[in-house]
Amino acid sequence: MRTIKLISLFVIISLLLGGTALAESEYAATTDPSHAVFGARPLGMGGAFVGVSDDTNAIFLNPAGLAQLDKWEITSLSTQILEKVNYMLLGGAMKMGPGTLGVGYIGVTAPAGITRNEYGTPEGTSISHDSHLAVLSYGVNMTELMEDSSDDMGTILVGANLKYLMKSFNGIDGATGGGVNLDLGLIFKPSNGYFTFGAAMQNVLQDGAFSWASGTKENPESKTKIGGSIKLFGKDSMYQDIKSDVTLNLDVEIAQATLFHIGAEWKPIEMVTLRAGIDQASLTANEASNNLTAGVGFNLGGFRFDYAYHTDENIETNTTHYISMSYSPEDISSLFARTEEKKEEVKKPEVKEKKSSEYDKYFYEDSKEEEEEVTDVIDDYFDGDSQTYIW
Numbered sequence: 001m002r003t004i005k006l007i008s009l010f011v012i013i014s015l016l017l018g019g020t021a022l023a024e025s026e027y028a029a030t031t032d033p034s035h036a037v038f039g040a041r042p043l044g045m046g047g048a049f050v051g052v053s054d055d056t057n058a059i060f061l062n063p064a065g066l067a068q069l070d071k072w073e074i075t076s077l078s079t080q081i082l083e084k085v086n087y088m089l090l091g092g093a094m095k096m097g098p099g100t101l102g103v104g105y106i107g108v109t110a111p112a113g114i115t116r117n118e119y120g121t122p123e124g125t126s127i128s129h130d131s132h133l134a135v136l137s138y139g140v141n142m143t144e145l146m147e148d149s150s151d152d153m154g155t156i157l158v159g160a161n162l163k164y165l166m167k168s169f170n171g172i173d174g175a176t177g178g179g180v181n182l183d184l185g186l187i188f189k190p191s192n193g194y195f196t197f198g199a200a201m202q203n204v205l206q207d208g209a210f211s212w213a214s215g216t217k218e219n220p221e222s223k224t225k226i227g228g229s230i231k232l233f234g235k236d237s238m239y240q241d242i243k244s245d246v247t248l249n250l251d252v253e254i255a256q257a258t259l260f261h262i263g264a265e266w267k268p269i270e271m272v273t274l275r276a277g278i279d280q281a282s283l284t285a286n287e288a289s290n291n292l293t294a295g296v297g298f299n300l301g302g303f304r305f306d307y308a309y310h311t312d313e314n315i316e317t318n319t320t321h322y323i324s325m326s327y328s329p330e331d332i333s334s335l336f337a338r339t340e341e342k343k344e345e346v347k348k349p350e351v352k353e354k355k356s357s358e359y360d361k362y363f364y365e366d367s368k369e370e371e372e373e374v375t376d377v378i379d380d381y382f383d384g385d386s387q388t389y390i391w
Helices: 002-020 040-044 063-068 332-345 358-381
Strands: 028-030 073-081 085-096 099-116 122-141 155-170 176-189 195-202 210-212 217-220 223-233 245-254 258-269 272-284 287-300 303-310 320-327
Touching: 040 272, 040 287, 040 303, 040 320, 063 099, 063 122, 063 155, 063 176, 063 195, 176 217
Parallel strands: 028 217
Antiparallel strands: 073 085, 073 320, 085 099, 099 122, 122 155, 155 176, 176 195, 176 210, 195 223, 210 217, 223 245, 245 258, 258 272, 272 287, 287 303, 303 320
8 A cells, every 4th residue: 555655756746847847938949968868778779768777778768776786887979870970979987975976078070061151152161069068976775874764665866967058059159058957857666566666857947957058048949758667587587487578678768758768678597588569759749650679789798889779760861870888896796696596406416325235235245254264374374484476
């Protein structure tokens, strides 16, 4: 009953946060580069990651998930969108104090035309639009901090991002701008459950939070995602008899249009993970494209290589390949544990104890009597004159 109440409270808070994303504003919107691209792992699952957020990608999708990391981790991504837009992502996280600290950076460079003189004649100087996003993130497990928390309460994780977004049009004097903003994240895991719920609101601060040097103000695009993840197979899952890990994820994005992100992750063997998903993107207020995604991950000795293939139903040339490289030091004790498990799986040959039969008993006694007789004969033969025989 208590778990149901907590889930209901979680949903209400998430919906209240989502309502602010739909509020009308007098300011025009400016894009946030973290909304377009993040790590290859969540991209391979259609962007459905708010309820998962168990690696460094949580910095950009749900900072509450950082509290799930028990050791430091770094990640990177590089790609080119529409064969023209260069995109780079860096992130790192480590335990600090009662929670986990994360630091992230996203850089985007896109061509934006050429300069023209007062008569409209091109002058030949290229213009590029640059975006730089710096993120300071922190996630903490609130359940561990609450002394009166009970076992049936479940696990509550919270997190926040402090962000600085800077944009510029290189080639145009004074065309620069910047602004500070805030992201909030929440994850709830029921006790003894195989599912999780997550919510994240990006760019909470509005009312002209981004300012250009000219004095023009804009609002960074705000959105809220509510999601869930359920583990079907594998350890601590719905069906534990099947050993291969399979997880299903669903995110609902609340912005000017309601969008769905659906994804799945399957680990057939320890080192390989396969992914697939559907990533909806808004075309109009009432229309969305269903973009198919797929991905694969390889994990060896703490190094993780993730690849994602993302289609664009509306723009064929926007089908993009994403590659992420990550590293987290593998726990030596876990390596030993896996080794011991494998040793236990190898059956030792059964050694049967030989039991003496009545025949063996009689045979032993007869042999002993014969040995004593032979010894007596030898003693009699050499008795008293053994020194005259040379051996």
